[in-house]
Amino acid sequence: MDYCETPPPPGLDDFVAAIWMLDVGGEPGDWVDHRAVPDGCIELIRRHAGRSIWRTEQPPLFVTGLALCPAVLRFSGDARFTGIRLWPWAWHALGGDRCAGFTDDWRAVAEDGPLSTLLNDAGAQLTRLAAAFAGRPQHPIAAIRHIDRTGALARHSGLSTRQVQRIVAHETGMSPRSYLRLLRFREAVAAVQGGATRLADTAAASGYADQAHMTREFRALGGLSPGTARRRSTGPFVAAHEEPRMDG
Known part of the structure; x- marks a missing residue:
């Protein structure tokens, strides 16, 4: 592929x-x-x-x-x-x-x-x-791609926390916390695919409490372990054959 x-x-x-x-x-x-x-x-x-x-x-x-x-x-x-x-x-x-x-x-x-x-x-x-x-201003919550806390996004945008919550819910259909969880996972998947960093270091850099926390999130959101994602991924796709029991 x-x-x-x-x-x-x-x-x-x-x-x-x-x-x-x-x-x-x-x-x-x-x-x-x-x-x-x-x-x-x-x-x-x-x-x-x-x-x-x-x-x-x-x-x-x-x-x-x-x-x-x-x-x-x-x-x-x-x-x-x-x-x-x-x-x-x-x-x-x-x-x-x-x-x-x-x-x-x-x-x-x-x-x-x-x-x-x-x-x-x-x-x-x-x-x-x-x-x-062309000509469209930055969206009030566009900075959520780089900011990992609702309060920090509110301060950056000049909006209240409640306004940020409403806008995120309107645009994504979920709470800021839930959407930030997806973005954290996105960042971790990209880092894991790079393959040059230890999984524990990737977990810390991606904002997880530890490697075990990252592994739980990979299984919950991706249906696989970080080690399996590293071995089998191509861009956003992962070969869908049976995953080994042991994490890499």
Whole structure:
């Protein structure tokens, strides 16, 4: 499986987490299972070839909601995708449905709607996204990506704690604490995939009390241990075969 990811340029990163491409790299008759883990983002996805299944067959253009648990996906060997990873407030700014309405689920996106134009032309995603978000001010809670406490976010934004709670609930469908948990897990998954740091050090750097705490969160949110994620992950995907009993 060939996966590559392009980070957004400065100024667009308040809205877009990444643009990615995935080529399963097999034959049409081959099917592979992979697990996608929560990352606190909305995924707008165009499938250029092949087939994909998450519970039911997916259309060529669809969006996946915020995930609270791992999703086991099936791809045909010839499947190819381009995806845009959006922060929830960016998805809503583009006119997307409320996140609370399709948590741990996906929805078809109309081919004749404005969202489809973001993924119509190969290589033009950044240009189209820059145009879509041009002139928009920073969202009041965009700094939650870098701030790990509700009180600190309130001070940074100049809002009250209660206002921050309401805005986060409106944009994500969950409390600040629950959404921050997803972002902490996202950071830890990225660090674990890097592979150069001891798991105990990754746990400390990601804000977990210790490695055991991080392992519990990996199992709760990702359905696997940090060691397994390190061995089997490719971008946001993890090979979905049986996990060994011993953590790495």
